[in-house]
Amino acid sequence: MPSSVNALRIQIEHSLERRFSAALTPAPHTIRETAPTGIAEVDRLLGGGLRVGAISEVAGPESSGRTTLALSFVAGRTREGLVCAWVDAGDALDAESAAASGVNLRQLLWVRCRSAAPIAKGKPWPRLDQTLRATDLLLQAGGFAALVLDLGGTAPEHGMRIPLATWFRFRQAAGRTRCSLLVLAQEPLAQSSAAVVLECAPRRGLADCETVLSSFQYEVRTGRVAAATYTAPAAGLRKPPVATWQATSQWQQGKCA
């Protein structure tokens, strides 16, 4: 019986060969390495976590949970003894928040770009240019498990001016050095070079006894997932397109502990 089924399948595929290659044979599935973000809801949405050696974009307005998500991801990576870098276009990283999120600060290289740095020969580099040059250098150097390119404070109209060739180069370098490049921005910028785009949005703040801000709820949805990274869900199940997660304030964490 199985042999006749195989023969039938080969016959059908042969007849459809001009229109579809291997129409009834399942496509080979490539297992891509992922690293968990540390937020279970987001990891479920992504099918394990963010891709290693690829560009992931986290886009959203202010207070949409982008920084919390990125810090959670970096914390997980540094806990494994890996080295990470944070290229900060707006000099916006809060070291206390990073430490409280579990990031091992000694294993985090922080590059704080500024608008007019006094450099050799007195040429000031615009902040965005500094950011891209620093990212390029770090990706080419290799050895960083995760690199956060923080353009969260950069206006989308400026971010859109980054040439596609730059993102393509970043993708190649990230793939070669097995570095997870996480881009924080207000709008997706990397386009086809991004393996996954997470669109974040704020939902609501929660107060304890109406006196202190205790936590904040965020919403995240997958805006774009490169075909190669998509893991097909089990038959009959639909993957939830949106996940809701919650981050709590430091004092609330202390109370829970």
Added chain:
Amino acid sequence: MRMKEELYACAYAAEFPAQALLRLRAELKSEPVAVLEGRAPQETVCSLNRLAHLRGVSPGMTRLEAESIPGLRLLARSVETEAAAHAVFLECVTHFSPRIEAASEGTSCAFVLDIAGTERLFGPPEALAARLRASLATAGFRASVAVSSNFHAARLKAASARGIAVIPHKQEAGFLAKLPISLLDLDEEHAETFAIWGICTLGELAALPENDLVARLGPQAAAWRALARGALPHTFQPIEAEFALREFCAFDTPVEQMDALLFVGVRMIDCLVERAAARALSLASLAVKMELEGGLAYQRAIRPALATADRKFLLKLLQLELAAHPPQAAVLSLTLAAEAGQSSQVQLGLFAPQTPEPSRLDVTIARLKAITGEDRVGSPVLEDSHRPGGFRMEGFAVGSGSGSAKSAVANRKRLALRRVRPPAPVRVQLRALRPAAFGDGERSFKVAAAYGPWRTSGCWWSAGVWDTEEWDVLADTASGASVACLLVRDCTRNEWRLEAYYD
């Protein structure tokens, strides 16, 4: 050839002031160069190279006479350069024997090595002399080497010979016979006496009867005769060479271009690495000192993550350091002083986490600092203070945090702040002493909920005093977007600032 137990090798570098100045400046080696000493305008030539000698330059010429010779390059004598070159010369010869005696005279630099018993290490005396001369040539010196079982014979032969000379045992008199009597340290009166007698060579002096010579010239004549015969005994007085990795170069004209500076720097780094490698060491740090025009001084330190002997890597670090911190005036002299360190050996593991290569990371960080600024790259370290947002930047080094990785707190979904640096001043409308609306000039926010105030203050005893009132604010913009932010009122100035967003 059978050698006696005593065996000496003399390394002799003539015209040392000129050699010291030229060894780091390869571009001058093909030019006739004379070195002047003394106060202007009464400067005289004290040293010269071979090409200058061929042009007719001689020691003692005045500056005016020297300047009349076309194509002659005149340099000022530098005592510091000579001292640095002297140390390098000594460093080179110490590789061949631990027992060394200084034998420099006039403008020469000479050391006599006790090489008895070194045959198993360096082979026969001819081989040792060849290796010694090659080693000195690598360091930039043109030296002659003579080997003899008599200390003085080796010194005299080295001073007169070019290249390598090996004097067999008991044949010293024959080898020294043709040397001029001027090699002996004679005073004017005795030199004149010998000239009247027609004694011009050491061989002629050695042939004179000893008793008659002493009767006419005194007891020192016996020593001269023994010296001429290569038979004067000597008590060896060894010196202890101090191991200091230091190179110095004074420029005859102030240097403004970095490329010209690096051209000399690369040669200095080569020499330092070579000297350290001879002791199986690497360079752990490199101190760059410059004397600038106008009496200014420049000092920087380069500290690679690991001790290294990679010339290109050190040169790149030097280049980036100079690009990030260029000297404020033209450079008069350059000094490179290195600290030696053990060569780094890293045991890699199959399951070790992926980390950046230390040497490559050094160059990357130096480049990043050149782009963003010195204090903008590193690892943040939280300060032991209650001041909100207090931290300092420290240098980033791979492996420094791996030990504490396990002690890091568990992963938490904690509300993270996104700082606004510098904090944006905002105008706040209050209702019942609580923020009701605020705006930064571009956008206006209507406060949906405000939690606070949380008051902090400190450092009242110093200029860094702070007294603030923090509010966690949930606000909506006119476009309907919601933000959660941290508003701070500076109580000392009664000013409101937007410090951070919850993101």
